[in-house]
Amino acid sequence: MRHPFLLKAALLILQSALTRKLSAFVSLVDDDLETLARFHQRRRTFMPGHELVHEGEKRQSAFVLAEGWACSFKILPDGERQIVDFQIPGDFLGLRSILFRTSDHSVQAITRIEASEVLSSDLLNAFADAPRLATAVLWAASRDEAMVVERLCSLGRRSAEERMAHFLLELGARLNILGIGDLTDFACPLTQYHLGDALGLTAVHVNRVLRRLREDNLLTMRNGQVTILDLERLKGLAGFDANYLDQDGPLLR
């Protein structure tokens, strides 16, 4: 390596939202960063509404989201949509799709997004070259699962207000570690249809719930901006404990 300093500088510039997220779990060394940078070779732009991953189709690609918002969902036989989760920069899109024969879900861009395609061979090669990275990717997948588990608890056991409060607190915490939002004040492009399809509520019900939370001086959501007015009281209402996001700085050094 003739210019280790230049390489390091280039890697820092390349430092992606994925790197920032994985760094919450593991202290990444130069080799890990070089391997991770390979995940960003095939970067593409997609317009809002574009479907990147298709439920029921074989040989799908996965992506790492660099910019914008996406959602993963399933369409049920009667045509209804269940949104599984929303993805923000640093999240994998359709990771299960490259491990499974047939993708069990779809992924759609909500805003204009930039995302890099990851093939299953990229993943296998990365794991062989940097085993710590394998643990970090397993951690990221586990964190995604932990969020789905919280959503399951919401649908099974929480009231409409509690679901909404829990979801928006989670979103604030996720955006916060990426440095693209504040815990209590962040831009959010989701419509009431997105919120309804994720939380098992109708759009009308979503509206009513948001109005009630606003009247209680807990939060406002208007013009694509969420502002949490009373964080502690909202956490109390939702029974929110951020431990399941496991993002308090590297565990593995």
Next chain:
Amino acid sequence: MRHPFLLKAALLILQSALTRKLSAFVSLVDDDLETLARFHQRRRTFMPGHELVHEGEKRQSAFVLAEGWACSFKILPDGERQIVDFQIPGDFLGLRSILFRTSDHSVQAITRIEASEVLSSDLLNAFADAPRLATAVLWAASRDEAMVVERLCSLGRRSAEERMAHFLLELGARLNILGIGDLTDFACPLTQYHLGDALGLTAVHVNRVLRRLREDNLLTMRNGQVTILDLERLKGLAGFDANYLDQDGPLLR
């Protein structure tokens, strides 16, 4: 290695439910099998009701279940329980617990179980020695997530009958690849409380749903035995497509 044949025979005898499950995704070679065998060094027996992993506690162990049934769950602030999933032989118990600082869920034995403790160092060492195994463990975690996603769809979008039908079809398919049950006829130690806490129903409602499915000649569940009487009609009712279990023989050779 002086007795390669004997070693191979020993490995075959050691072949665990975990090996059988991972073999549905990847053709495991001898090195992988030797590495996997290390996951079974610290085998222990636990009695029904024993809690192996504790929500909210730090430095938890994970386990690989060898015999019996367990369930993972969360207790909500009001004391209600949401069961996330049931584990059968070959499944990890609390895998997220060794990756997260604080466990986001609890795991309890339903029957008498045998399970082997897995430390995070076991996982890291295994990934370094056998990178294909890292992909297989990521696949297993993704499959667990796919099941939670299906449960989310059930709670968000399926009727009580559809939820129950979907759940019991999944269980039959999972037991079937382990060779410890048939798709349409299997032993099942779950009570109506387990089913209710997993499917967002009361025990009374579970009873009513099972009676209706029996009266429709779709299935019976009695004395710990599930018998599916009309597989195709039940699949149609549930909108069940086993693709998300991704278990049709090794994808990765």
